Amino acid sequence: MSTVLNITNLSVKFPTRFGEFTALDKVDLEVNAGEIHGLVGESGAGKSTVGAAIIGLLQSPGYISDGQINFMGKDLTQLDQDSYHELRGQHISMIFQDPQTSLNPLLTISAQLIETIRQHADISIAQARERAIALLQETGIHDVENRMDEYPHQFSGGMRQRVVIALALCTDPELIIADEPTTALDVSVQKQILALIRTLCTERNIGIILITHDIGVINEVTDQVTVLRSGRVIETGLTAEVLGTPADEYTKALMAAVPRLDKRLERFRNIVKDDVLSAEDTSWKVAGASAQFASDWLLAEQAESSRQTPQTTLEATKQQSTQLSIEQSTQDSSIELSKKSTLQTAPQAILSVVDLAVTFHSGQPGWFRKKAGFKALSGISFDMQQGQVLGVVGESGSGKSTLAKAIVGLVDPSAGDIFFRGEALPPGSVRARSHQTRRQIQMVFQDPYSSLNNRRTVEDIIAEPIRFYDLANDKQLIRKLVASVLELVEMPQRAMLKYPHQFSGGQRQRIAVARALVARPDFLICDEPTSALDVSIQAQMLNLLKDLQQTFGLSIMFISHNLAVIRQMADSVVVLKNGRLVEVAETEQFFNAPADPYSQMLLRETPSLSLLQANG
Amino acid sequence: MFESLRRSALENELFYLFLNSRVAQVAALVALLTIGGAALAPLIAPTDPYDIASIDIMDSLIPPVWSEDSDARFLIGTDDQGRDLLSAILYGTRLSLMVGLLSIGFASVLGVSVGLMAGYFGGRFDAIVMRIADVQLSLPAILTALLIDGIARGILPRDKHDGLMIVVLTIAIGLSLWVNFARTVRASTFVERNKEYVQASEIMGMHPLRIMLVHILPNIMGPILVILTVDLAVAVLLEATLSFLGIGVPANQPSLGTLIRIGTEYMFSGEWWIVIFPSGMLITMIISINVLGDFLRDAFNPRLR
Numbered sequence: 001m002s003t004v005l006n007i008t009n010l011s012v013k014f015p016t017r018f019g020e021f022t023a024l025d026k027v028d029l030e031v032n033a034g035e036i037h038g039l040v041g042e043s044g045a046g047k048s049t050v051g052a053a054i055i056g057l058l059q060s061p062g063y064i065s066d067g068q069i070n071f072m073g074k075d076l077t078q079l080d081q082d083s084y085h086e087l088r089g090q091h092i093s094m095i096f097q098d099p100q101t102s103l104n105p106l107l108t109i110s111a112q113l114i115e116t117i118r119q120h121a122d123i124s125i126a127q128a129r130e131r132a133i134a135l136l137q138e139t140g141i142h143d144v145e146n147r148m149d150e151y152p153h154q155f156s157g158g159m160r161q162r163v164v165i166a167l168a169l170c171t172d173p174e175l176i177i178a179d180e181p182t183t184a185l186d187v188s189v190q191k192q193i194l195a196l197i198r199t200l201c202t203e204r205n206i207g208i209i210l211i212t213h214d215i216g217v218i219n220e221v222t223d224q225v226t227v228l229r230s231g232r233v234i235e236t237g238l239t240a241e242v243l244g245t246p247a248d249e250y251t252k253a254l255m256a257a258v259p260r261l262d263k264r265l266e267r268f269r270n271i272v273k274d275d276v277l278s279a280e281d282t283s284w285k286v287a288g289a290s291a292q293f294a295s296d297w298l299l300a301e302q303a304e305s306s307r308q309t310p311q312t313t314l315e316a317t318k319q320q321s322t323q324l325s326i327e328q329s330t331q332d333s334s335i336e337l338s339k340k341s342t343l344q345t346a347p348q349a350i351l352s353v354v355d356l357a358v359t360f361h362s363g364q365p366g367w368f369r370k371k372a373g374f375k376a377l378s379g380i381s382f383d384m385q386q387g388q389v390l391g392v393v394g395e396s397g398s399g400k401s402t403l404a405k406a407i408v409g410l411v412d413p414s415a416g417d418i419f420f421r422g423e424a425l426p427p428g429s430v431r432a433r434s435h436q437t438r439r440q441i442q443m444v445f446q447d448p449y450s451s452l453n454n455r456r457t458v459e460d461i462i463a464e465p466i467r468f469y470d471l472a473n474d475k476q477l478i479r480k481l482v483a484s485v486l487e488l489v490e491m492p493q494r495a496m497l498k499y500p501h502q503f504s505g506g507q508r509q510r511i512a513v514a515r516a517l518v519a520r521p522d523f524l525i526c527d528e529p530t531s532a533l534d535v536s537i538q539a540q541m542l543n544l545l546k547d548l549q550q551t552f553g554l555s556i557m558f559i560s561h562n563l564a565v566i567r568q569m570a571d572s573v574v575v576l577k578n579g580r581l582v583e584v585a586e587t588e589q590f591f592n593a594p595a596d597p598y599s600q601m602l603l604r605e606t607p608s609l610s611l612l613q614a615n616g
Numbered sequence: 617m618f619e620s621l622r623r624s625a626l627e628n629e630l631f632y633l634f635l636n637s638r639v640a641q642v643a644a645l646v647a648l649l650t651i652g653g654a655a656l657a658p659l660i661a662p663t664d665p666y667d668i669a670s671i672d673i674m675d676s677l678i679p680p681v682w683s684e685d686s687d688a689r690f691l692i693g694t695d696d697q698g699r700d701l702l703s704a705i706l707y708g709t710r711l712s713l714m715v716g717l718l719s720i721g722f723a724s725v726l727g728v729s730v731g732l733m734a735g736y737f738g739g740r741f742d743a744i745v746m747r748i749a750d751v752q753l754s755l756p757a758i759l760t761a762l763l764i765d766g767i768a769r770g771i772l773p774r775d776k777h778d779g780l781m782i783v784v785l786t787i788a789i790g791l792s793l794w795v796n797f798a799r800t801v802r803a804s805t806f807v808e809r810n811k812e813y814v815q816a817s818e819i820m821g822m823h824p825l826r827i828m829l830v831h832i833l834p835n836i837m838g839p840i841l842v843i844l845t846v847d848l849a850v851a852v853l854l855e856a857t858l859s860f861l862g863i864g865v866p867a868n869q870p871s872l873g874t875l876i877r878i879g880t881e882y883m884f885s886g887e888w889w890i891v892i893f894p895s896g897m898l899i900t901m902i903i904s905i906n907v908l909g910d911f912l913r914d915a916f917n918p919r920l921r
Contacts, residue, residue, distance in 0.1 A: 017632065408819045409819070410815055410818060410819065429818075430818055430819060430821050431821060433821065435821060438819065438820060438821040439820075441819070442819070443815075443816065443819050445812035445815070445816065446812070447812055450811040450812045450813060451811075451812035451813050451815075451816060452813055453813045453831050453834075453835065454835065455834035455835055456834075464820075465820060468820055468821075468822065469820075512816075515816070519820070
């Protein structure tokens with residue numbers, strides 16, 4: 001087996017106005033022909049920088065400060081722009097993350113392929129077309145002759161990625177750099193694309209660098225793996241060895257943080273903590289604020305509300321059962337116990353969805369014409385028990401987020417009812433609901449970068465629900481509460497003085513959880529709360545949500561595309577496909593014996609962690 | 617103390633970019649000088665051009681001090697009425713700027729509120745309001761001004777008309793500029809409206825007005841600031857144009873446009889200074905404000921950097 005690429009001692013630096021930032025620090029990497037080399041690491045690890053450095057497309061003002069990149073006997077760091085340009089097209093290709101943006105939407109597939117082929121080979125259009133057909137067939141596109149004159153938008157995401165791969169193969173490269181090639185795809189498509197990359201690699205004897213954050217993908221398809229962290233190589237070697245018997249603490253921690261599909265863990269252990277707090281951050285305190293104070297305050301409300309608001313006997317029993325379950329769960333933090341106690345007293349659904357349908361109307365509502373619509377959801381019915389975590393699973397376009405929006409009232413259902421605590425929620429927007437109902441249903445969003453208002457301090461953001469719902473009036477108390485709740489979500493109290501942009505994604509998500517929590521909700525909707533986060537941060541976040549759920553007896557609707565995360569979090573599971581309900585089941589039952597063929601397929605296609613499982 | 621100040625200044629993107637842009641610094645300096653000079657006109661101007669008693673017709677058409685037949689009292693000469701040109705320019709710029717600022721204020725309040733509501737509520741309100749904006753855009757500013765001036769002349773008594781001319785001008789210019797604000801704010805609101813922090817506020821049940829003012833508005837201040845600067849230049853220019861055409865401020869309160877109009881009549885008879893200096897002032901001010909506007913636009917748009 002011959003070595004295609006050999007990187008030694010590569011360092012890349014980015015000068016900034018705060019000093020020089022080292023993106024890569026003495027990285028060594030070797031890629032052989034016919035082999036897939038995985039680069040894995042969390043965000044900021046420098047995975048993509050390695051790819052960019054090889055192909056000579058480092059973002060300005062970054063530069064290679066040291067080291068060699070040997071590709072087929074040439075040192076790439078010494079090449080001038082012209083020879084680089086030739087090399088880039090001829091011998092090194094790239095597959096990007098998003099097939100949506102890496103194809104030109106205004107050109108047909110055939111035009112893009114033929115152009116690329118003819119740029120590097122002196123052949124006629126007809127010949128190039130034949131090559132293109134052969135390439136597209138090789139990448140698994142059916143009915144090529146008819147479809148190749150279509151535009152990118154006429155292809156599905158997976159098909160588009162196949163076209164991108166065909167484009168990368170146009171010039172018979174020796175090396176392909178695939179930067180997160182399956183991250184934007186659904187699991188069912190992901191497996192096929194990975195299999196395709198594998199086949200091409202072996203058949204054409206190409207060296208492939210596969211950059212990904214997903215250890216499942218690494219486990220599935222790579223021969224060798226290099227683990228990166230903050231620009232340094234942590235561990236490198238055969239995939240089976242590195243993942244099977246990790247030597248480094250970081251690799252171990254990283255693997256422990258990956259949610260497991262095969263069994264449910266009480267919580268994630270051995271997690272990497274990399275937010276180092278400064279002394280300034282830890283010593284700053286609001287007088288009297290503590291996590292205990294926050295949890296006392298949050299729990300006190302539930303006792304109060306049951307006393308103050310006159311309720312039917314059924315409602316009262318339900319309240320009592322809630323409290324009972326809370327007490328028990330705080331004493332003994334086992335979910336099983338709290339669930340049982342709830343079940344024993346009164347199996348009351350906190351949320352019932354009956355025959356829900358949502359239709360979206362395309363474009364502006366016409367003045368004269370009738371609205372045409374797209375059915376995002378139809379015929380959805382399920383119950384959700386008090387104090388339970390309900391997992392909602394589905395691929396993109398399945399209507400998961402629409403369901404969440406319909407429940408919080410951001411989207412107006414076109415048919416069906418939603419019952420919250422036995423009462424039908426008024427149809428129409430959120431504003432039709434009572435203040436109390438709105439307070440009791442809170443939501444945590446997917447993207448922590450857009451869910452917080454960047455122009456307000458964290459204190460303002462968290463205090464807003466307290467003031468808005470009139471939960472406390474005293475300025476000192478509100479301040480104390482904000483600090484305490486921050487402590488509860490494991491953030492330093494001093495965070496309240498800062499603005500959201502000063503925090504990382506995981507920290508922002510904690511702030512978002514704190515904001516939802518201070519409204520003293522009974523019901524929390526988490527819409528993909530961890531999908532924008534790194535695995536280790538995700539593990540911390542899931543731990544936090546579990547803790548909060550148990551302490552406060554929250555009912556949580558947890559939406560995710562990641563089955564392994566659902567297994568860790570949910571008590572029961574709802575599967576959606578194209579806006580329809582496919583299956584409702586208890587979590588253990590679902591994962592052990594899924595009833596519906598679609599659920600079976602989802603489970604089968606999720607990248608397994610076989611090596612990890614062997615590790616225990 | 618100094619260290620933390622320096623650090624927070626460094627972290628301020630806008631300030632950092634400003635420190636690194638010589639062009640923006642020069643433009644800011646020039647704008648500051650012209651605007652400052654205009655604002656302080658009553659304090660620094662040698663004479664008061666509005667004070668008819670101080671004007672002597674015998675002093676008319678005196679050239680700048682460096683020419684023959686000049687008078688040391690009048691640094692850059694006098695106009696046909698014997699007014700000191702420097703004082704007239706300072707006072708004129710003051711008036712022009714005042715009208716410009718007032719009309720921009722009017723245009724921004726109208727445009728931002730309309731844009732926010734159109735972007736937030738969308739639907740029919742958006743459709744109707746934006747069509748009105750399109751109609752407004754198809755009318756030249758001068759036509760709008762003439763229309764409003766005509767209406768004002770029709771309904772106001774003759775003696776009050778001159779005094780209210782500034783108000784008429786402000787409304788006329790403001791009406792032709794509000795569309796710029798409305799369109800940009802609408803587009804930015806559209807983007808912000810779909811962000812999750814706005815949805816979070818909606819879920820809480822906050823009043824739309826509060827969401828628009830407290831949450832969305834601070835997040836779209838960047839583009840608004842850019843239009844404020846760029847359109848200030850446009851407004852001053854419009855005022856000058858209208859005054860030049862004689863629809864603007866009355867002749868006894870000369871604005872830059874009025875001064876230029878008076879000057880053109882003497883351009884070919886050798887009295888060049890009457891038109892050159894006011895025009896120079898106008899051009900300098902407009903260019904410096906425009907350069908600042910461009911700088912802000914680039915600073916707020918990371919992709920252009």
